[in-house]
Amino acid sequence: MKFLPLIVKNLFRKKIRTTLTILSIAVAMFLFGLLAVIDTAFTAGLDVAGADRVVVIGRNGVIQPLPLRYREQIASMPGVTDVAYASWFGGVYQDERNFFAQFAIDDESYLRIYSEFVIPEEQMKAYLADREGAIVGRKTAKRFGWKIGDRIPLKGTIFPGTWEFNVRAIYSGRRPQDDETGFMFRAKYLQERAPAYWHGLVGWYVVQIKDPGQGLAIAKQIDARFSNSNAETKTQPEEVFIASWINQVGNIRLLVISVGIVVFFTLLLVTGNTMAIAVRERTGEWAVLKTVGFGDGTVLGLVLAESLTIVGAGGVIGLLLAKAFTVFGNPMPGLLPVFFLSNARLLAGLGLTLFVGVAAGIIPGVLAMRLRIVDALRRV
Numbered sequence: 001m002k003f004l005p006l007i008v009k010n011l012f013r014k015k016i017r018t019t020l021t022i023l024s025i026a027v028a029m030f031l032f033g034l035l036a037v038i039d040t041a042f043t044a045g046l047d048v049a050g051a052d053r054v055v056v057i058g059r060n061g062v063i064q065p066l067p068l069r070y071r072e073q074i075a076s077m078p079g080v081t082d083v084a085y086a087s088w089f090g091g092v093y094q095d096e097r098n099f100f101a102q103f104a105i106d107d108e109s110y111l112r113i114y115s116e117f118v119i120p121e122e123q124m125k126a127y128l129a130d131r132e133g134a135i136v137g138r139k140t141a142k143r144f145g146w147k148i149g150d151r152i153p154l155k156g157t158i159f160p161g162t163w164e165f166n167v168r169a170i171y172s173g174r175r176p177q178d179d180e181t182g183f184m185f186r187a188k189y190l191q192e193r194a195p196a197y198w199h200g201l202v203g204w205y206v207v208q209i210k211d212p213g214q215g216l217a218i219a220k221q222i223d224a225r226f227s228n229s230n231a232e233t234k235t236q237p238e239e240v241f242i243a244s245w246i247n248q249v250g251n252i253r254l255l256v257i258s259v260g261i262v263v264f265f266t267l268l269l270v271t272g273n274t275m276a277i278a279v280r281e282r283t284g285e286w287a288v289l290k291t292v293g294f295g296d297g298t299v300l301g302l303v304l305a306e307s308l309t310i311v312g313a314g315g316v317i318g319l320l321l322a323k324a325f326t327v328f329g330n331p332m333p334g335l336l337p338v339f340f341l342s343n344a345r346l347l348a349g350l351g352l353t354l355f356v357g358v359a360a361g362i363i364p365g366v367l368a369m370r371l372r373i374v375d376a377l378r379r380v
Contacts, residue, residue, distance in 0.1 A: 013278075014278070017274065017277075018274075018310060021270060021271065021274045021310055021314070022310055022313050022314040022317070023314065024266075024270050024314070025267055025270065025271065025310070025311055025313075025314025025315060025318065025353070026314040026315075026317040026318035026321070027318065028263045028266050028267050028270075028314075028318065029263075029267075029314065029315045029317075029318025029319050029322070029349055029352075029353065030318040030319075030321045030322050030325075031259070031263055031318075032260060032263050032318070032319075032322075032349055032352070033318065033319050033321070033322020033323065033325075033341055033345070033346075033349060034322055034325070035259055035260060035263075036322075036341060036342075036345040036348070036349070037322070037326055037340065037341050037345075040177065040340065040341075040342060040345065052208055052209050052210075052211075052212045052215075053113065053206055053207065053208055053209070053237075053238040054206075054207045054209060054215055054218065054219050054222075054235055054236065054237055054238060055204055055205070055206055055207070055235070055236060055237075055238050055241040056070075056074065056204060056205040056206075056207060056222055056233050056234075056235045057203075057204045057233065057234055057235075057236075057241070058204075058231060058232070058233065058234065059231075059232040059233060059234050061234075062088065062203060062204060064231065065087075065198070065201035065202060065203060065231075066085075066201065066202055066203075066204065066205065066231050066233065067200060067201060067202075067231055068085070068200045068201060068202055069200070070205065070226065070231075070233075071083050071085060071202075071205065073225060073226075074205060074207055074222060074225075077218065077221055077222065077225070078221075079209050079210050079211060079214050079217075079218050080207055080208070080209055080210075080218065081208045081209060081210050082109060082112060082113050082207075082208040083109065083205060083206070083207050083208070084105070084106040084109040084110035084112070084113050084205070084206050085105075085106045085110075085187065085202040085203070085204065085205045085206070086103045086104065086105045086106065086110060086187070086202070086203055086204060086206065087103065087104045087187060087190060087201075087202050087203035087204075088101075088102070088103065088158070088203050089102035089103060089104055089154070089156070089158065089159065089163075089185075089190070090102065090156070090157045090158040090159075091154030091155060091156050091157065091163060092154065092155045092157060093144070093152065093153075093154055093155075098144070100137075100140050100143075100181050100182070100183055101179075101181065101182050101183065102154065102182075102183040102184075102185070103182065103183070103184050103185075103203075104184075104185055104186065104187040104189070104190040104203075105184045105185070105186070105187055106187050106202075107128065107186055107187070107188075108128070110184075110206065111124075111135075113206055113208045114206075116173055116174045116175065116178050117171045117172075117173065117178070118171060118172050118173070118174060119135065119169050119170075119171045120169070123148065123168060123169035123170065124169055126148075126168040126169065127168040127169045127186075130166055130168050131186065131188070131189055131192075132164060132165050132166050132185075132186075132189060133165070133166050133168035133169070133185065133186060134152065134165035134166060134167055134168060134169075134183060134184065134185040135168065135169040135170070135171055135182075135183075135184045135185070136167055136169070136170050136171070136182075136183055136184075137170070137171060137172075137179065137180040137181045137182045137183065138170055138171065138172045138173075138180045139180040139181045140180070140181045140182070140183060141167070141170050143181075146167050146170075147167065148167055148168065148169075148170065149166070149167060149168075150166070150167045151164055151165070151166055151167075152164065152165045152166075152167060153165075159190070159193070159194050159195065159198070160195070161193070163193070165185050176340055176342065177340075177342075187202070206238070207222070207235075215237055216237075218235075219235035219236060219237070220235075222235045223235050264352065264356065267311070267352075267353075267356045267360075268356055268359055268360055271307060271310060271311050271356060271357065271360035271361075272359075272360040272361075272363070272364075274310065274360075275303065275306065275307050275310075275360055275361050275364040275365075276363070276364045278306065278364070279303060279364040279365070279367060279368050283371065290371070296369040296370070297369070299365070299368050299369050299371075300365040300366065300368070300369040301365075302365075303361050303364055303365035303368055303369075304357070304358060304361045304362065304365050306361065307357045307358070307360050307361025307364075307365075308354065308357035308358065308361065309357075310357070311353050311354075311356050311357035311360065312353055312354070312357060314353070315349065315350060315352070315353030315356075316350070316353075318349075319341075319346055319349045319350065322341055323341050323346065326340050326341050
């Protein structure tokens with residue numbers, strides 16, 4: 001701490017340069033924070049995917065429906081504890097830009113398997129008692145101002161006509177990364193009103209298994225049961241199923257990593273250049289410090305402390321701004337199911353800034369440390 005006044009004085013020797021460097025780092029780390037938020041939004045499903053759940057879809061993908069009769073056959077297989085089904089609805093609310101996921105679900109069994117969705121008991125009873133009842137995610141309800149009892153019309157795209165639903169329940173997730181943007185309604189209602197070709201069909205099955213370690217074996221067993229049938233299946237762990245959905249919009253993680261690398265090298269170049277100039281400008285001062293007894297290690301420490309202070313200040317400002325930006329809500333609720341900056345990503349950002357601070361200051365610091373007093377004074 002006794003060197004703190006010296007460090008502060010050196011930092012503010014060139015106020016404009018220091019300020020611009022801190023602002024540049026803050027902008028870069030703000031961008032890092034937003035990239036982390038987007039990455040979390042697209043991969044949150046992977047983090048919450050149940051290890052004890054496998055998904056059964058048509059061999060040609062989710063566009064191929066499966067017979068409803070498969071449910072009992074899957075439920076009777078060894079190692080299977082529960083089975084539910086769901087179908088993609090694809091309706092439009094008022095405008096096509098008001099996108100949110102809509103599923104026709106197998107009532108209680110689906111919500112029993114996805115126990116991370118919390119629904120008040122009285123609302124659940126009201127939903128089950130209403131043929132046209134719907135369960136809405138907390139964020140979607142907030143987005144459109146829906147409340148319990150509202151009647152919501154959706155224009156069908158896959159299933160023609162105008163479909164009306166009664167909001168009977170609003171669910172929330174147990175964890176921050178749980179998707180709270182969904183819209184679920186009773187599959188029986190879909191079966192009743194859908195065109196004749198859809199009767200007896202479902203989109204996919206969600207299978208809960210007793211032992212996650214047997215997931216692949218059970219998946220092979222399910223596919224073998226329906227091989228050579230009119231509707232062959234492809235069974236995969238829920239994490240793989242979710243990843244396939246994510247890949248449909250492109251390799252988001254590769255994009256995030258690529259931009260992150262650019263951010264890292266930008267930070268390194270900006271900070272490294274600032275420290276190199278600062279050390280070169282103060283060649284005579286380093287010689288004087290060494291003359292009065294400052295050791296090589298102390299000189300190196302002073303340079304690293306300045307570098308860490310500059311980078312740390314900019315990093316903290318940028319990350320706090322990114323965190324504050326997420327507090328104001330999701331700017332793209334139809335595209336990003338979750339929008340938050342986790343503590344783990346904040347810590348990763350702080351770790352990155354510390355690493356950059358050391359990397360940017362180490363070379364100028366070593367040069368200052370190895371500077372010979374005679375040579376330094378000769379340059380003055």
